[in-house]
Amino acid sequence: MPTIKDVAKHANVSVATVSRVLSNTGSVTEKNKQIVLKAVKELNYKPNALGRYLRTAHTNTILVVVPDLANPFFSNILKGIQTLANEKDYEVLIMDAEQTNFDNVKCFNMLQQKQVDGLIMLTSRVDRDVLLDMCENHNIVLACEYFEDATIPTVSIDNISAARKITEHLIHLNYKNVAHITGPMNTVLGIDRLRGFKQALQSNSLPIKTSYIQEGDFNIESGYNIMYKLLSMEARPDAVFAANDEMAMGAIKAAETLRVKVPEDVAVVGFDDIKMASMFTPQLTTISQPAFKIGQKSMSLLLDLLNKEPLTQFQYVLEDTLVVRESCGHYLSKRQQTT
Template sequence: MTTIKDVAKQANVSVATVSRVLSKKDTVSEKNIKSVLQAVKELNYKPNALGRYLRTAHTKSILVVVPDITNPFFSDVMKGIQTLATQREYDVLVMDAEHANFNSMKCFDMLEQKQVDGLIMLTSRVDQKTLVELSRQHAIVLACEYLEGTTIPTVSIDNVSAARKITEYLMELNYTNIAHITGPMETVIGADRLRGFKQAFQVKSVPIKASYIQEGDFSIESGYQVMSKLLSMEERPDVVFAANDEMAMGAINAAKTFHLKVPEDIAVVGFDDIKMASMFTPPLTTISQPTFEIGQKSAGLLLDLLNKKPLTQSQFVLEDTLVVRESCGHYLQTDKSDLVINQK
């Protein structure tokens, strides 16, 4: 196993010089830097993580807690996080909140015990009081979800505005019986998207049918089950807005089971614009989130906190886009085959 002494011997410098080069100190000549880096490459030297921690009190690793690692929406967010973290020479650890053995206190303990330097939460479904308390002492960033009334740095879209926008678009297509499959009501995004849905009705002074609002859990299975319930009603809806794409896909599959065509017999729209949305049959009208940018921005905020850089802004609301495809039935009323409407 190659040691730091081997690198020093190969580069013809002292061990201290190798250490200064690897810790990126400014007190090393350009010549010695090149010699050390060449020796590291030739010998395939891997610095000892424990030794680095003992010298710097930093693990150079961050932890990301994902609400459901099987949900494709979060894969693009993770790519954004991973890309920036790698550029900054940080490792990324991932914890799945949907795992049977998940305990939010474990990820908090990893911070307190300095097993990781910082934490990115892609969910707020944890012990929120503890999360807020820890954020006063440790680097923590929330992405996708947020907590009201806290100063924890956050990156997200405006879920209320986006949900209102897609609902208003359905009204512009002259749908009157509009149903909504919500996300879990204990989640901030589930509640926000429902609020936006209701706001669209309030703006138009249109009454809301309470029976058309049914709760799902963001899974394809719940989309299928809730859609089946909606389609069994005496007066079924004309269009269904599902709070994420996976539930929308489940809803479309349920419609097919009822021998209904989408969108000719009933239209369906989703939220998130996961990769499958454009390839599904029919292609899904949805709200597109800048997932990669959410990941990059949240990682950048966290690393700025770790490097003690002052934050000029802690709450970032990124732009979403309404992407119109076949599932909403727009082409039944217009000859346009594809539309993209930016949030303004």
């Protein structure tokens, strides 16, 4: 296994020069930098991570806490994080908050014990005060979710506006009895998407029926069970907005079980635009989140914190897109007629 001395000899430079190039510190001419990098590649030299940590007190490793690794929405966020992390020579560890043995104190301890350099939280389901206290002395970014009035770097979309947009799309197609399968009401996503749903009904002078608002938990089973309940009502809804795509897919499966056609008998829309949304039958109308960009921006903000760069702003709100497909019944002329 080649050593740093072998690299120096191969490049015909000093060990100190190789060290400065690899640690990106000190002054090295561009010519020598390229010579060293070429030698590293030719020798397939791998810097010793423990030695680097002992010299710099940095692990070049970050931790990402995901609320549910089984949820396909997070895969593109992780790709965005991983892509930029790889470019900057950082390793990424992933912790699944859905696991029964998950302890959010553990991830904070990893920061305090310097086992990782920084933390990206894709969930706000932790103690707010503890998280904000940790942010005072450690490098933490929150993505997808947020805390009100908190000075923690955050990347997300406007979930209220997006939920209002997709609900209004149903209303403009002349659906009058719109139900909502919410996310968990102990999460900001569940609360915000319900808020947007209600705003759309109110602004269009439609009643908010409490029986049409049922709490799910973002998985396909809850979408199935709640849709079965909604379609079993005497006065069933003619459209359903599920707070994520998995629940929307579960809702469509429940409709199939009850021999209710989507979208001819009931329209169904989702949220997130996971990969399966365009391949499902019927193809799912949904809100597309820029998941890769969310991950990339989160990692970029964390790198700024790690490099002690001043942040120009703390909250970044990225653009979402309404993606219209078959499941909303936009092609059904009878729904587009004013009644």
